Amino acid sequence: MSPADVDTVTQDFSARFGREPAGVWSAPGRVNLIGEHTDYNDGFVMPFALAQAVTMAAAPREDGRWSVTSLNRGEGQGGETEEFGPDDLQPGMTGWQAYVAGVVWALREAGHQVRGADLVLTSDVPLGAGLSSSAALECAALAALAGLDELEIEPLERAKLARRCENEFVGAPTGLMDQAASTLCTVGHALFFDCRTFEARQVHLALDEAGLELLVLDTRTPHTHVDGEYADRRRTCEEAAGILGVPALRDVTDLDAALAALPDDVMRRRVRHVVTEDARVLAAADLLARDRVAELAPLLDASHASMRDDFEITVPSVDLAVATAKEAGALGARMTGGGFGGCVIALVAAGTADAVAARVATAFAGAGHGAPTHFVGLPSAGAGRLR
Ligand code: ADP
Ligand code: MG
Numbered sequence: 585m586s587p588a589d590v591d592t593v594t595q596d597f598s599a600r601f602g603r604e605p606a607g608v609w610s611a612p613g614r615v616n617l618i619g620e621h622t623d624y625n626d627g628f629v630m631p632f633a634l635a636q637a638v639t640m641a642a643a644p645r646e647d648g649r650w651s652v653t654s655l656n657r658g659e660g661q662g663g664e665t666e667e668f669g670p671d672d673l674q675p676g677m678t679g680w681q682a683y684v685a686g687v688v689w690a691l692r693e694a695g696h697q698v699r700g701a702d703l704v705l706t707s708d709v710p711l712g713a714g715l716s717s718s719a720a721l722e723c724a725a726l727a728a729l730a731g732l733d734e735l736e737i738e739p740l741e742r743a744k745l746a747r748r749c750e751n752e753f754v755g756a757p758t759g760l761m762d763q764a765a766s767t768l769c770t771v772g773h774a775l776f777f778d779c780r781t782f783e784a785r786q787v788h789l790a791l792d793e794a795g796l797e798l799l800v801l802d803t804r805t806p807h808t809h810v811d812g813e814y815a816d817r818r819r820t821c822e823e824a825a826g827i828l829g830v831p832a833l834r835d836v837t838d839l840d841a842a843l844a845a846l847p848d849d850v851m852r853r854r855v856r857h858v859v860t861e862d863a864r865v866l867a868a869a870d871l872l873a874r875d876r877v878a879e880l881a882p883l884l885d886a887s888h889a890s891m892r893d894d895f896e897i898t899v900p901s902v903d904l905a906v907a908t909a910k911e912a913g914a915l916g917a918r919m920t921g922g923g924f925g926g927c928v929i930a931l932v933a934a935g936t937a938d939a940v941a942a943r944v945a946t947a948f949a950g951a952g953h954g955a956p957t958h959f960v961g962l963p964s965a966g967a968g969r970l971r
Pocket of ligand 1: 638654655656657679680681683706707710711712713714715716717718719721
């Protein structure tokens with residue numbers, strides 16, 4: 585979100601509807617600092633909210649229907665408007681507007697009175713890059729609709745409602761991390777999040793003070809077979825927990841004993857990733873609590889190696905981005921997100937992000953991969969009202 589986005593949606597709203605919006609709300613995308621494929625194993629994650637966000641202007645309307653305009657869609661991005669009424673609020677709705685209609689649905693399912701509304705949004709969260717543009721859209725819609733009707737809903741409850749939209753209305757089986765990050769994060773912090781208890785703790789991410797920055801590289805690798813691979817990893821983890829007699833891999837306390845008890849090599853490696861990744865998230869939270877940010881680097885490297893060798897969810901372009909970033913001086917680097925493409929994060933000295941990214945772009949060109957994009961990830965605030 586840039587401050588200009590607030591003016592953009594306000595002006596577009598006024599021009600479109602001939603009245604002022606009642607307010608402007610926003611909700612950010614996120615990047616996961618560490619903790620991959622730990623969420624469905626009841627484990628730990630540590631995302632932070634990005635400055636990139638969905639910005640949404642809104643005002644109530646009288647006929648009990650909703651219209652939503654995305655300024656990121658339509659010919660020449662002139663905007664695309666979708667409208668729906670109470671009878672259309674059926675799980676399984678297709679199209680991008682389902683991420684908004686599903687929030688109305690989830691609010692109503694939870695017993696909240698939601699009036700009709702006109703909504704206009706713009707977003708600078710890259711779509712489908714694993715930075716959670718979908719959660720940003722849901723959480724912005726939730727902030728706007730709850731704001732218009734002055735609904736009092738606790739932040740964690742908001743995250744759960746947004747997740748319900750994504751899981752049950754849109755039909756994407758995700759954990760709570762994305763919506764928790766988009767709702768609960770605060771400026772300058774990462775969010776330590778326990779996916780079993782939903783305990784959330786702000787951990788200081790003092791990059792500036794440490795003379796560091798976090799480079800986010802979007803490999804722009806087309807995701808293939810992601811859903812099947814995800815389901816496969818999930819099933820193996822659940823099977824392993826069953827064999828080990830624990831509710832989830834989070835509960836494995838003795839890794840060596842667990843590995844000795846498992847029947848095959850693939851399952852052993854999957855378990856080793858999850859158990860060591862949980863330990864890395866705990867170690868990272870511990871380091872950040874003492875402002876030892878630079879010491880995250882070996883944890884990032886180990887996380888990447890574990891995803892590459894044990895969980896096998898990286899792809900050549902992602903591995904190349906990580907290796908090249910390291911050669912170019914990054915202290916540590918790892919893939920972030922579910923895998924098979926998406927983004928890489930690199931902890932680099934302040935002021936060197938562009939140079940590191942340029943080296944990765946050159947390596948990508950040499951290897952025949954499409955050009956990556958990049959930005960510096962700034963730990964930012966969660967959803968809120970801007971105007
Ligand atoms: P990610 O969350 O990693 O960006 P998803 O596939 O989960 O990827 O969500 C992307 C989808 O969310 C898009 O295909 C679109 O349906 C919806 N979406 C996100 N941002 C916008 C936007 N600004 N305008 C319209 N739809 C959006
Ligand atoms: Mg998403």
